Every structure is written in structure tokens, then in C-alpha cells.
Amino acid sequence: MDDSPLPSQPGFRIARGVSRLLRSLDHAVLSEFVPERGLRVDVISIAANGEIWIVECKSCRADFTGDRKWQSYLDYSDRFFWAVDAGFPDEILPPDTGLIRADAYGGEVLRQAPLTKLAAARRTRLTRDLARSAALRLQMLQDPQGAGQGG
Template sequence: MTEFSAPGFEIARGVWRHFAAHDITAIPEFVPARGLRVDLACLTAKGEVWIVEVKSSLADFRADQKWQNYLEWCDRFFWAVPADFPQEVLPDEGCGLIVADRFDAAILRDAPEDKLPAARRKAMTLKLARTAMRRQLQWLEPDLGDL
């Protein structure tokens, strides 16, 4: 698992805290398919899959060439940025917007829902659960190595 940069981690932490208060779980650095790695993959109490891409700076956003490939793997897609981020550069069509700091977040624009097909939802839900369980096991039993 790769690490968030310090500013990116601070934003992700605020999103995690906000979502936890709304019964939404999140897992960082999730791979929905080969060649893709999302910053946060989330599962709502209703079983929706949300993806949140954290952008800590304009350079970080401009370097991201894969975000549109994430749309087919979620019901909703959000950008999460700090308060001083130039929001006008972010695509808004089909995307929600979250502003966050290390303590909390606010959803400024809800993401439109684009429901996953049932088979993909099941596959994503299972992959999210299995990834979370593997990570917990690695934390509890680090001598097992990468699974």
C-alpha cells in the first residue's frame, strides 16, 4: 500500500471523520481494477460504492490522468480538496465536491448517482470487504507478509 502525502492524508482524514459520522466506511488506496488506484473507496449503509479522489494541490490535480476511469467503478464520484484549492478547475459534470481539513469535511456539491450494475456492485462490495480484512490481518499479524 502506498502512502498519502502529508497534505493528502490530512484531507482524507477529514473525509473519513465526516463519513464515519454519517455511517459511511472508507478504505484508502483501493485498487478496483488493474492499473487503477483510488484514494478512498467508500461503502454507504445502503450499499452504495463511492469513490473520493483527494487533490491537495493544483499540481496534484493536473498530474492525475486516470480519474475518469474510476467512474465505472462507483455509484458516486467526489473530489476532496482543501479550502484554498481553486475549485473552478475541477470538472463538475458527474462529480461531487468535498472540502476538507484534518478534522472534518463538508460536501459542497453532491455527486449525481450513476448506479453500478448488480454484478459489478457485488464484485466491488466483496473486493472492498476482502481488502479490508486482509489489511486488518496484516496489521495484526505482520509476519504473514503480503497476502
């Protein structure tokens, strides 16, 4: 039985399903990550082989057409995917990107994203930033009052 709270917004529901899919593929997953000021990716993950994937979740046509930053995310991933629900018009998505069909409970990779390896310096910085972000979030969960006492 699944007792976890179900997100109310469609994009968050898709992101939860994507996160579950990626965990089933042995990825370490983080949602709502900021790779640099002005950018926020929906889901980012590190695979067991070290590949970094970014998944942007789109709940409708307007959500996709209004996204002006997605091409900037390509510089922060080895593979870039769109995640959409069953009613999304897939034909509007760029064909040279990955495609995941997802709902709140899971997902499926319909089209693998092409591999574009990150530069070593960018990978090192991004991996460090992901680790710090994940550790700070875990600390906040474990000790909400003490988590903000950093230097």
C-alpha cells in the first residue's frame, strides 16, 4: 500500500513518478535543483555509472511552450528528458531529446535521450553541488531547528 501523500499539482505528480522510475533504475534522485542562479530543474539524478540526467516535467502544452530556459539545462546533464502524462501531445517535443511517460506512481522511458558527456570540470562542480544540496536537505529533515546554523 502506498501511504505517501499525493501531490496536488500535475507537474509535481509527474515528478514523483519520474523519481520513482529513476530510483528503480538505480539513480540517486533530487528534485527542484538549482544548477546555477536563474535555473531550476524539476528532477536531476546520478546513475550508478555516473551519468547525470535532467528531466523536465510538463503537464500541458502551455507549460511546454512557456518554458524558455530548457535548452540551458543541456549544459548540466549527460542526458536530457521530458516527462509528460498520457494526455500530453508528444509530437510538440523536440525529437532529439529523451521522453518519459509518467504519472504519480511511476513512469516508463519511451525514448532514450542521446548521450552528451559533460566536461570534467562541470561534472565535478555539479556533483559537489548535488551532494551538498542533498546533504543539507537531509539535515533539514533530521533537525529542522539546527539545520540553519551553518557558517
